[in-house]
Amino acid sequence: MATATDRAVRPTGTDGERGERRRRSGLDRAYYWMVVPAFILFFIFHTLPVLQGVFFSLTDSPGYGSWNFVGLSNYAALFGDDRVRSTYLFTFQFALVATVLVNIIALSVAVGLNGKIKFKNTLRGVYFIPNVLALIVVGYVFQYLFNQSLPAIASSLGIERLSTSILTDPSLAWIGIVVMTVWQAVAFNIIIYIAGLQTVPIELYEAASIDGASPWTRFWHITMPMIWAFFTINMVLSLKNFLQVFDQVIAMTGGGPGTSTETIAVLIYRGGFQGGEYGYQIANAVIFMIVIMVFAVVQLRVLRREEVSA
Structure with missing residues (x-):
């Protein structure tokens, strides 16, 4: 025991x-x-x-030397700054246009690559090449195309409107930046959409074809509901990235002509590191961070609600 x-x-x-x-x-x-x-x-x-x-952001620091505590005065000044308001407006417009174009083009290409075409895998690799290139390098290449190549071609064809660089026109310079940004960014979205399309059971398309559904009907009632989660990811990431656009602007226009293509990121960089407004532009960066977070949360909630209803 x-x-x-x-x-x-x-x-x-x-x-x-x-x-x-x-x-x-x-x-x-x-x-x-x-x-x-x-x-x-x-x-x-x-x-x-x-x-x-x-x-x-609560100081008047120029980025070096002595500084004083100023409280919320930087934030109050931002709301009355016309230049800050114009950069926010331009950045939002640019991000909205680029997000819509990138996702339309990427989804169209992904649907085409997902079909029965020759050299499908090779084309997927080719379409992804822009995503691995440095933005600043691509920006300088497109700057040369818009400043030299396109005007020369337009002049030889007698197209007077395009015989001068659109990057020097305050009303058209943003178009050049959008073209370059969409060309570079669409590659990543294509890969995401292709991954989503491969999750759709082929039996659904076969059943819809037997029922006489048109390609457009199959796209809206089968493809989109099934890949809505991938659509949500692309929309959120695209808007977030385009709101922070910087390299493209620096390489192609530098924010010009004048300040017509100046984005929030460019303004923060110039004012904070070149203009002695370090504390002021840090306050701008804090507000910008909050804005991006709010946009991302709202997007996710709205799109996920649509995903559930789909």
Whole structure:
């Protein structure tokens, strides 16, 4: 008969249970060893700079030297700044146009590539090439095309309206930036849409064809509902990226002619790092960050509601 001392020192549970506890303990330690360093790095290189930026947005710092605490005066001044309002308006218009065009073109190409065509895999690779090119390099290439090649071709064809670069026209310069941005950005969206189209069961299309549904009907009542989650991803990412447009503008127009193509990111860069308005433009960046977050949340809620109803 076991004594009380024997029961006190005897390990509880079966060998399998003790092994399971040891395995779980090892997994817990491995989990913390992976998560804690990542959290520390994220805090140091992301969260901490954001908090520092929010603090400096409450100062009149020029980006160097001494500074004074000014509270919310930077934020109040932003709402009365005509240049800030015009850059926000231009950026929103640009992002809306580019988002719509990119998703229309990408979805059209993806549907075509998903069909029965020759060299389908090769074409997928070709269409993805623009996405791996540096934006600043592509921007300078398109700048040369719009400043040199296109005017020369238009002059030889007698097209007077295009015989001069559209990048020098305040009312047309944004079109050149949109063309370059759409050409470069559409590649990534095509890949996302192709991945979504491959999840649609072919039996649905066969059944719809037997019922006499037209291609347009099959697209709206089968394809779109089935890939709506992928459509949501592309719409949110596209709008977010285009609201932050910077490289394209710097490479092609520099924000000109004048300030006609100046975006929020360009204004923050110029004013904060070149114009001695570091604290003021940091406040602008904080507001811009909040705006992007609000747009993303609203987009996700609206589009996901449509996804559920579809």
